Amino acid sequence: MDSRYYSIPDALRLLFGSDILSQTPSLRNKANSFLRNDLLTFKEELIVHKKSKLIPETELNTLFNAMLLSSIFADPKEVKSIFCEPDKRQQCTEIVTAMFTRQHSLAGIALSSQNTSEFVACLEGDFDLRAARLPNPFKTLPQASLGSNTSLLRVLLAQAAALEPMDSILMKYLDGEWLEAKRLINQLDMTAPGVAELKTEIDRKIRDAEEVDDLLDFMLKL
Known part of the structure; x- marks a missing residue:
């Protein structure tokens, strides 16, 4: 059918x-x-x-x-x-x-x-x-x-954002401001629910961005 x-x-x-x-x-x-x-x-x-x-x-x-x-x-x-x-x-x-x-x-x-x-x-x-x-x-x-x-x-x-630190960090993450998000999340208790998971994701975004920058630098030198 x-x-x-x-x-x-x-x-x-x-x-x-x-x-x-x-x-x-x-x-x-x-x-x-x-x-x-x-x-x-x-x-x-x-x-x-x-x-x-x-x-x-x-x-x-x-x-x-x-x-x-x-x-x-x-x-x-x-x-x-x-x-x-x-x-x-x-x-x-x-x-x-x-x-x-x-x-x-x-x-x-x-x-x-x-x-x-x-x-x-x-x-x-x-x-x-x-x-x-x-x-x-x-x-x-x-x-x-x-x-x-x-x-x-x-x-x-x-x-x-003014009420919850995690909300401010998520805002920075969603706006692509990963270094600032990392700075803010490093001030929090890593044992609090969701903090360690979000930090892992922020660190991954930063690593990915650095790899892209390295690739662009390499291609510009060719």
Whole structure:
């Protein structure tokens, strides 16, 4: 039997509610980014003299999980890597664990305590991100509540940065200011929940950046 196909707006309405696009039009652009980077398979049909991209029903779980992850990791490339690269998935899971530990809300976005722990557990395990839907840790999808899907986590953390040192460090991490993030995290208790994991990820980012710089220097000398 042929799979049913959905346009991106119809898929988002089905997955997140009928008002989601009217509240947050930019969600459509975010979802379309997963078509452009080939995370989602699709077909094109000519509808009223215009080509429309349609995803099969079998891709709804992938779209749902990608949209949840994109509320935390704004870069579509990073979201795709969570699906495709086990090491990247593990690294991002450590960030999620550090972010959600001891949190009942993030900048006014209420978290479901049971779903939050299950969300993290699924990412830590061998949960198939294409076969089933992650537990939604948010009582309200952050994109809809904040009215934007651009750097959502950065917006959430910015509002809380003055209250929690870990939030300030995560802000620096997400903005690519890894040396400053390292300076700040070295001031914290490494035995506190999530601190050691985040420090490991920050150190990895710094090493990767240094390797890229070394490669560029080498190529310039050729």
